[in-house]
Amino acid sequence: MAAAVFLAVSFALLGIQEATATAGFIQAPLSQEGLVGGSVALHCEAVGRPVPEIQWWFEGNSPNDTAYQLWDGAWLDRVHIHATYDQHAASSLSIDKLSAEDAGTYECRANNDPNRNHLTLTPRVRWVRAQASVVVLKPGTIETFVENYNSKIRLTCTLNQSSIEIVGHRWMRGNKVVKEDTLSGLTTEFEVDKEETGMGNYFCVFLPEPTGKGEFILLPPNVTAVKKSTHGEEGTTITIMCKASSNLPLLYWTWHKVVDSDSEIIVSDKKKFFVNSTGLETRLTIYNLDPSTDPGSYLCNGTNSEGSGWETITLRVHSHLAALWPFLGIVAEVLVLLIIIFICEKRQKSSHDADADEDELGSAPLKSSGHSLDKDKNVRQRSTS
Ligand SMILES: *[C@@H]1O[C@H](CO)[C@@H](O)[C@H](O)[C@H]1NC(C)=O
Ligand SMILES: *[C@@H]1O[C@H](CO)[C@@H](O)[C@H](O)[C@H]1NC(C)=O
Ligand SMILES: *[C@@H]1O[C@H](CO)[C@@H](O)[C@H](O)[C@H]1NC(C)=O
Ligand SMILES: *[C@@H]1O[C@H](CO)[C@@H](O)[C@H](O)[C@H]1NC(C)=O
Ligand SMILES: *[C@@H]1O[C@H](CO)[C@@H](O)[C@H](O)[C@H]1NC(C)=O
Numbered sequence: 001m002a003a004a005v006f007l008a009v010s011f012a013l014l015g016i017q018e019a020t021a022t023a024g025f026i027q028a029p030l031s032q033e034g035l036v037g038g039s040v041a042l043h044c045e046a047v048g049r050p051v052p053e054i055q056w057w058f059e060g061n062s063p064n065d066t067a068y069q070l071w072d073g074a075w076l077d078r079v080h081i082h083a084t085y086d087q088h089a090a091s092s093l094s095i096d097k098l099s100a101e102d103a104g105t106y107e108c109r110a111n112n113d114p115n116r117n118h119l120t121l122t123p124r125v126r127w128v129r130a131q132a133s134v135v136v137l138k139p140g141t142i143e144t145f146v147e148n149y150n151s152k153i154r155l156t157c158t159l160n161q162s163s164i165e166i167v168g169h170r171w172m173r174g175n176k177v178v179k180e181d182t183l184s185g186l187t188t189e190f191e192v193d194k195e196e197t198g199m200g201n202y203f204c205v206f207l208p209e210p211t212g213k214g215e216f217i218l219l220p221p222n223v224t225a226v227k228k229s230t231h232g233e234e235g236t237t238i239t240i241m242c243k244a245s246s247n248l249p250l251l252y253w254t255w256h257k258v259v260d261s262d263s264e265i266i267v268s269d270k271k272k273f274f275v276n277s278t279g280l281e282t283r284l285t286i287y288n289l290d291p292s293t294d295p296g297s298y299l300c301n302g303t304n305s306e307g308s309g310w311e312t313i314t315l316r317v318h319s320h321l322a323a324l325w326p327f328l329g330i331v332a333e334v335l336v337l338l339i340i341i342f343i344c345e346k347r348q349k350s351s352h353d354a355d356a357d358e359d360e361l362g363s364a365p366l367k368s369s370g371h372s373l374d375k376d377k378n379v380r381q382r383s384t385s
Contacts, residue, residue, distance in 0.1 A: 023052035024046060025130050027090075029130060033163070036100065036139055040098065042092070044056075047089075049112070052112035054091040058104060078096045093106065102136055110128050110129075111125065142212045143214075147249065154189055155171075156188070157188050157204035161186075166211060168181055172203040218305075221248075221250060223244045224242065224245075225241070229314040237288070245280070248304040255300055258297035
């Protein structure tokens with residue numbers, strides 16, 4: 001009896017609630033576009049009595065993706081949810097540092113059924129849903145150019161595409177803003193006085209951020225020798241070469257001969273030396289190599305507006321005489337041998353003659369005396385034993 005009354009009452013209440021207080025949206029989230037690295041924010045508001053709960057769900061674009069609920073701090077804290085439940089429910093979802101995988105369908109769900117989150121009971125009133133899609137756009141690629149322009153260096157940034165409207169450009173030196181405009185072009189430039197050296201790093205920023213950022217690292221050239229050491233033959237011509245890497249145009253190249261700790265600038269006279277410098281490369285040609293004056297260290301020196309970079313190349317010169325040394329050595333050896341043989345032969349010959357003389361000139365007594373000594377020895381040995 002009591003149960004029947006309760007049922008009747010609750011059906012009556014339900015009837016009233018259904019008519020007046022189920023959850024409904026007063027603001028549904030709007031679809032958004034965001035750039036990789038940027039952020040998007042979605043907003044949702046719902047009314048009902050009691051005040052409904054708002055949940056956020058996400059389903060990615062790839063076919064295997066299934067919807068799951070988002071929470072504050074999800075996705076390595078890139079997802080933030082701020083909700084207020086006062087007269088009605090309001091919830092904001094924001095996603096920072098967007099990546100391509102964040103593209104998909106975001107769903108705002110609202111429900112005020114007391115059983116809405118019960119694990120086994122199905123709520124009498126279904127969740128109401130509102131969807132918004134988020135598209136994540138790739139920012140364009142920025143190309144940077146540096147050129148000498150009269151007494152200035154012109155820095156240019158060009159964005160090859162933009163999926164969102166450009167609303168301005170900002171130029172920064174380090175983290176100081178040096179120029180800003182509200183133009184919409186895909187190209188922006190900035191001029192720097194050539195005399196202004198040690199400029200450091202410049203950035204161009206396309207607005208709104210993070211549409212794109214270009215960087216200029218302005219440094220002296222990095223000069224490297226194509227071959228750190230080389231050698232040539234006396235009388236021939238040799239060419240040595242240096243290269244530079246630099247994002248600023250090179251103003252000039254010089255070559256020096258290092259003498260002791262000093263260096264002498266080399267003049268391209270086309271008789272002894274010829275310097276050919278083209279952009280980031282320089283070649284020094286040395287004609288008619290001389291082993292007494294040309295060997296040593298050669299220094300190539302490249303200069304841009306930020307300073308200079310250099311490298312030394314060691315040159316050795318083989319003289320014609322040097323090439324002869326091994327041959328001369330053999331000749332000398334043969335000569336020495338011949339002399340030795342000659343002397344030996346001479347000696348042998350003269351000793352033979354001496355022997356012959358001795359034989360003739362009574363060596364007999366010597367021999368006989370030797371014999372007699374031997375005999376004595378034998379006698380003594382016998383006697384003692
Ligand atoms: C989707 O699932 C199928 C079957 O499990 C699998 O072969 C395929 O690689 C999955 N695709 C993606 C994009 O994960
Ligand atoms: C811009 O440059 C990037 C990288 O080089 C390239 O992937 C993209 O397709 C380019 N966009 C256009 C419109 O050319
Ligand atoms: C200079 O260039 C060489 C060769 O390209 C490289 O190994 C070296 O790291 C560079 N030095 C600097 C300071 O960039
Ligand atoms: C200088 O070097 C460049 C690059 O190798 C070459 O094309 C040019 O002919 C050279 N100039 C002279 C005058 O040898
Ligand atoms: C390289 O050239 C620059 C500019 O001419 C000069 O200041 C610098 O001393 C030179 N470096 C060397 C090692 O000669």
